Amino acid sequence: MPYRILLICDHAFRDTPATAIIRAEIERLMPDANVLIIDIHLLKVAVERYHPHLVIMNHLHDPRRNEILDDVRRRGGLVVAMNPEGRANTVDSMKWSTNDFPHELCDLYLCWGTGVTEFLPSDIRHEVVGCARFDFYFEPYRKLVQTKEILLARYGLDATRPIVTVASSFPQGKFAKKQTDFLVKDWGNLKLSKVKGRENPAEHAHSELEAFHRFQSWLVSLRYEYPEYQILVKPHPAENIEMWTRFCDENSMSIMPMDYVFSLLALSDCHVARVECMTVPEAWIAGKPTVQCLLGNAENEGPGMDAAQLGFFPSDTIDKFLESVSACIQYHTDGKHWLGPRKRYIEKWLGPMPGSAERIAVAVCKLLEEKKPEAWKEPTHQDWVEIHGLLVQHSRDRAIPEMDFLGQFSKSPRWEDTQSWTNRAREVLA
Amino acid sequence: MTTLILATRLSKLFIRIAIDELMRDSSVIVVDTNAEVHSVLKGHNISSIHLEPAKKARLDWGERDSNFKRIFMDGPQLKCSFPNTDLPVWKVVALDRFSFWYNQDATELYDLIMALQWDKCITSADLNSELPWSLARYSGRPVWGVKVSSFRTREWYDLGLTSNIPFAGLYIGNESDKALLAKFGQVVTEVVTI
Numbered sequence: 001m002p003y004r005i006l007l008i009c010d011h012a013f014r015d016t017p018a019t020a021i022i023r024a025e026i027e028r029l030m031p032d033a034n035v036l037i038i039d040i041h042l043l044k045v046a047v048e049r050y051h052p053h054l055v056i057m058n059h060l061h062d063p064r065r066n067e068i069l070d071d072v073r074r075r076g077g078l079v080v081a082m083n084p085e086g087r088a089n090t091v092d093s094m095k096w097s098t099n100d101f102p103h104e105l106c107d108l109y110l111c112w113g114t115g116v117t118e119f120l121p122s123d124i125r126h127e128v129v130g131c132a133r134f135d136f137y138f139e140p141y142r143k144l145v146q147t148k149e150i151l152l153a154r155y156g157l158d159a160t161r162p163i164v165t166v167a168s169s170f171p172q173g174k175f176a177k178k179q180t181d182f183l184v185k186d187w188g189n190l191k192l193s194k195v196k197g198r199e200n201p202a203e204h205a206h207s208e209l210e211a212f213h214r215f216q217s218w219l220v221s222l223r224y225e226y227p228e229y230q231i232l233v234k235p236h237p238a239e240n241i242e243m244w245t246r247f248c249d250e251n252s253m254s255i256m257p258m259d260y261v262f263s264l265l266a267l268s269d270c271h272v273a274r275v276e277c278m279t280v281p282e283a284w285i286a287g288k289p290t291v292q293c294l295l296g297n298a299e300n301e302g303p304g305m306d307a308a309q310l311g312f313f314p315s316d317t318i319d320k321f322l323e324s325v326s327a328c329i330q331y332h333t334d335g336k337h338w339l340g341p342r343k344r345y346i347e348k349w350l351g352p353m354p355g356s357a358e359r360i361a362v363a364v365c366k367l368l369e370e371k372k373p374e375a376w377k378e379p380t381h382q383d384w385v386e387i388h389g390l391l392v393q394h395s396r397d398r399a400i401p402e403m404d405f406l407g408q409f410s411k412s413p414r415w416e417d418t419q420s421w422t423n424r425a426r427e428v429l430a
Numbered sequence: 431m432t433t434l435i436l437a438t439r440l441s442k443l444f445i446r447i448a449i450d451e452l453m454r455d456s457s458v459i460v461v462d463t464n465a466e467v468h469s470v471l472k473g474h475n476i477s478s479i480h481l482e483p484a485k486k487a488r489l490d491w492g493e494r495d496s497n498f499k500r501i502f503m504d505g506p507q508l509k510c511s512f513p514n515t516d517l518p519v520w521k522v523v524a525l526d527r528f529s530f531w532y533n534q535d536a537t538e539l540y541d542l543i544m545a546l547q548w549d550k551c552i553t554s555a556d557l558n559s560e561l562p563w564s565l566a567r568y569s570g571r572p573v574w575g576v577k578v579s580s581f582r583t584r585e586w587y588d589l590g591l592t593s594n595i596p597f598a599g600l601y602i603g604n605e606s607d608k609a610l611l612a613k614f615g616q617v618v619t620e621v622v623t624i
Contacts (some may be wrong), residue, residue, distance in 0.1 A: 053439040389475040419456030
């Protein structure tokens with residue numbers, strides 16, 4: 001029987017395209033394989049019906065989901081950890097992300113770059129593959145990014161005026177005033193509160209909110225200092241959208257809540273983000289000038305601050321910030337002499353590129369061929385009917401974009417979208 | 431590549447194949463021609479377009495019979511008349527076996543389906559509906575049939591003997607059906623286990 005591979009997707013507007021190209025690459029290498037991309041919240045119900053030979057999971061830090069993965073392994077399946085979200089920013093969070101999970105659950109750990117392998121314990125099998133989401137800056141998958149003309153029209157922007165793109169990155173800020181208990185429990189559950197600097201989740205949320213307000217005040221100044229700039233804000237996938245909608249409306253900024261970072265950067269003349277934000281090196285890959293904002297609560301060591309060392313315009317005051325944005329717009333660059341060090345940084349922390357999706361597919365197929373897993377049972381007719389029904393219903397229920405209880409907007413990856421992205425990826429590969 | 435799934439009659443195998451296609455590819459159009467079939471598909475969360483002929487054409491028996499012959503009775507064994515008569519064999523066999531169920535409305539449905547954009551069709555191998563057979567024979571695109579009733583009937587056997595099964599292939603549920611169809615030759619089969 002063909003292998004069944006379950007690919008977990010955690011956020012619609014962060015992970016969907018990357019998981020789709022991984023699926024297309026696996027199908028190319030293993031045409032008989034049945035690959036299913038599902039919302040992470042459907043993990044349990046999908047595992048019970050789909051009986052996967054292999055699950056590709058975003059992380060193994062959640063004890064409740066680990067129980068499900070443990071079942072998969074006990075029933076003969078394999079588990080691969082692959083982080084689609086971002087790289088840990090500090091040395092301590094890097095140690096947490098690479099060590100603090102049950103190693104016996106992990107059959108293969110797919111690392112972005114060699115920097116991560118330095119932290120991985122020796123008992124974990126790993127491969128350096130890069131991250132599939134960066135494949136969209138290179139051929140062939142670059143074709144799937146919409147053209148600047150289409151994106152300009154979508155966001156009502158003027159092609160003749162400079163566009164400053166802003167990626168926000170304050171996901172914990174929303175917990176400062178409400179649902180703090182959720183954060184405390186969540187971090188306790190993930191053991192994140194053991195990480196240095198995160199011992200007190202409530203305090204961390206407050207500090208994030210302060211930094212967030214500072215960031216917004218800088219953007220307001222930018223708006224008034226340079227009214228000719230068009231400012232396009234992409235909230236972080238895990239932020240409360242309400243923290244941005246009114247702000248953007250009142251300050252004549254455009255907002256991009258339901259699109260991908262590669263679309264944001266396709267429009268960018270200058271990209272603004274806090275110093276540790278993953279979109280900064282992503283903008284380097286896309287060849288866009290960046291302004292990194294030092295907002296006062298970054299850790300001093302680790303990949304996040306390493307990126308700051310390479311920023312031509314790390315801005316720690318509002319004046320420097322305004323000056324940096326203006327310089328980027330004026331000269332269309334943030335210093336080409338940084339290309340070498342930045343390339344080395346990207347190789348170390350973000351991994352080899354392009355071709356990450358293909359490397360991931362090769363690693364997964366190699367593991368399957370080597371281990372030859374056997375599922376304890378094949379899905380019955382009723383299982384297939386139920387999996388299909390579940391995906392259709394899940395997709396229908398989320399057809400109208402809305403906030404979840406944490407304020408995250410349209411987070412759930414819908415089956416229709418994963419299918420549509422997969423088709424586009426197949427077309428590109430064909 | 432867009433796949434058209436046309437359901438005139440259902441079976442467990444048909445549902446399974448439809449679900450497989452829908453899960454594999456988003457470019458799938460599902461169409462049905464029967465209210466009951468539509469409701470069963472809906473019950474399986476399969477979103478289907480229900481097609482129904484809008485007009486009732488006046489019946490021309492001559493045209494009907496010749497269409498019927500063209501679709502169902504075309505084959506070397508039946509291209510003859512009974513000895514010492516002008517009575518074609520196909521006409522008698524047709525009256526005996528299939529003609530009773532032959533549905534003229536299929537012509538209009540055929541036009542409706544051909545108006546859709548598709549590259550490959552998967553349809554019910556339904557002896558009681560002309561539509562799948564017309565598509566298989568005349569659409570010029572690959573049309574696969576799915577077993578929706580037993581092949582071990584006199585009708586299928588006779589049809590098989592005409593060597594005139596027009597489908598690009600048949601989806602079947604087991605190896606014994608494959609062996610049976612192999613006797614008719616030239617029938618590509620794919621066994622789907624359910």
